[in-house]
Amino acid sequence: MTTPHHPIAIVGGGLGGLTLARVLHINGIEAAVLDLDASPAARTQGGMLDIHEDSGQPALRAAGLHEEFRALVNPGGESTRVLDRTGTVLLDDPDDGTGGRPEVDRGQLRDLLLGSLPEGTVRWGAKVTGARQLDGGRHEVTLADGTSFTTDLLIGADGAWSRVRPLLSDAKPSYVGISFVEVDLPDADVRHPVSAEVVGGGMLMALGAGKGFLAHRETDGSLHIYVALAVPEDAFDGVDFTDTAAGKAYTLGHFADWDKSLRALLADADGPLTPRHIHALPIGHRWERVPGVTLLGDAAHLMSPFAGVGANLAMLDGAELGEALAAHPGDTEAALAAYEEKLFPRSEESAAESAANGILMFGQDAPQGMLDFFAGLG
Numbered sequence: 001m002t003t004p005h006h007p008i009a010i011v012g013g014g015l016g017g018l019t020l021a022r023v024l025h026i027n028g029i030e031a032a033v034l035d036l037d038a039s040p041a042a043r044t045q046g047g048m049l050d051i052h053e054d055s056g057q058p059a060l061r062a063a064g065l066h067e068e069f070r071a072l073v074n075p076g077g078e079s080t081r082v083l084d085r086t087g088t089v090l091l092d093d094p095d096d097g098t099g100g101r102p103e104v105d106r107g108q109l110r111d112l113l114l115g116s117l118p119e120g121t122v123r124w125g126a127k128v129t130g131a132r133q134l135d136g137g138r139h140e141v142t143l144a145d146g147t148s149f150t151t152d153l154l155i156g157a158d159g160a161w162s163r164v165r166p167l168l169s170d171a172k173p174s175y176v177g178i179s180f181v182e183v184d185l186p187d188a189d190v191r192h193p194v195s196a197e198v199v200g201g202g203m204l205m206a207l208g209a210g211k212g213f214l215a216h217r218e219t220d221g222s223l224h225i226y227v228a229l230a231v232p233e234d235a236f237d238g239v240d241f242t243d244t245a246a247g248k249a250y251t252l253g254h255f256a257d258w259d260k261s262l263r264a265l266l267a268d269a270d271g272p273l274t275p276r277h278i279h280a281l282p283i284g285h286r287w288e289r290v291p292g293v294t295l296l297g298d299a300a301h302l303m304s305p306f307a308g309v310g311a312n313l314a315m316l317d318g319a320e321l322g323e324a325l326a327a328h329p330g331d332t333e334a335a336l337a338a339y340e341e342k343l344f345p346r347s348e349e350s351a352a353e354s355a356a357n358g359i360l361m362f363g364q365d366a367p368q369g370m371l372d373f374f375a376g377l378g
Contacts, residue, residue, distance in 0.1 A: 016297035016314030017157030023322025056312035079202035087259035137292030162299035173279035183269035207367035301347035
């Protein structure tokens with residue numbers, strides 16, 4: 001059998017990989033996107049994203065989708081509240097309507113990008129298990145079903161545990177010291193009015209030393225809650241989070257002296273609890289140029305979420321890589337060098353900011369660090 005060949009193969013159908021495929025498409029360049037999910041609806045895509053005017057929005061303009069994106073914006077979603085453990089509101093910053101960081105549903109944004117690509121661009125159920133270098137900058141990629149293909153340009157947009165990254169770097173993500181327990185409160189205004197009032201119309205941060213509640217209102221009227229805990233990486237090992245009552249009891253035990261209105265964000269949650277450890281690549285992660293392969297998004301610069309830039313950077317990476325390839329027809333290496341020259345310093349700055357924000361959010365004087373941060377922003 002002849003091994004299939006894709007001139008450009010993008011591993012990962014997240015926001016970054018899809019933005020790249022879209023920018024290539026509108027520049028007349030075909031690419032194949034391989035995603036491990038069985039279909040677009042195989043799993044939920046997470047909560048709300050604020051799309052920044054200096055990164056995510058330029059990426060959407062490069063993709064020719066900015067107007068369609070504006071139709072997805074959640075009105076009022078840019079409002080921000082900061083509370084302490086007593087439930088006292090220390091900062092209440094309403095959405096001013098300027099649209100600098102409009103909130104959109106991640107799933108709707110992904111659907112917008114998917115719908116902008118020619119049918120068949122994304123190969124669903126294509127789980128990459130490894131890749132090896134061939135001659136002339138080509139690579140062979142193996143899939144979980146035992147098949148393989150070759151490509152002239154391999155792009156790893158496959159997230160934290162990238163299967164493409166080892167071709168370029170030995171770096172591995174490490175635990176940052178913070179874990180989340182994620183829960184949802186659906187139909188909050190009707191079923192959970194107290195929690196709906198506490199969260200408000202946008203983002204809530206209720207912070208204390210080493211712990212807190214991060215929450216946002218979604219477009220379907222639900223509240224998505226991230227319960228943050230500064231705990232050792234093995235702290236969850238003995239907790240059965242599939243037992244909702246046991247998971248709640250363990251997590252709420254860290255908030256015994258917190259106001260009941262904040263504890264209710266977890267205590268009243270419907271459905272399962274999802275534990276997550278937060279990992280990051282080393283700040284300043286970079287690699288030497290290797291012919292025929294590069295990375296974008298979390299595969300290139302996984303960082304903690306405390307600067308809110310991960311999805312925005314992935315989309316900007318994808319847009320800039322697509323534009324670089326379009327600007328250097330016939331010279332892939334020049335395109336990759338130009339892309340990485342901008343990628344590395346931008347990634348390092350954002351990763352450092354994310355790490356610093358994590359200290360501000362959960363330091364011993366929390367929430368004072370975040371109040372000072374917002375005061376500095378004016």
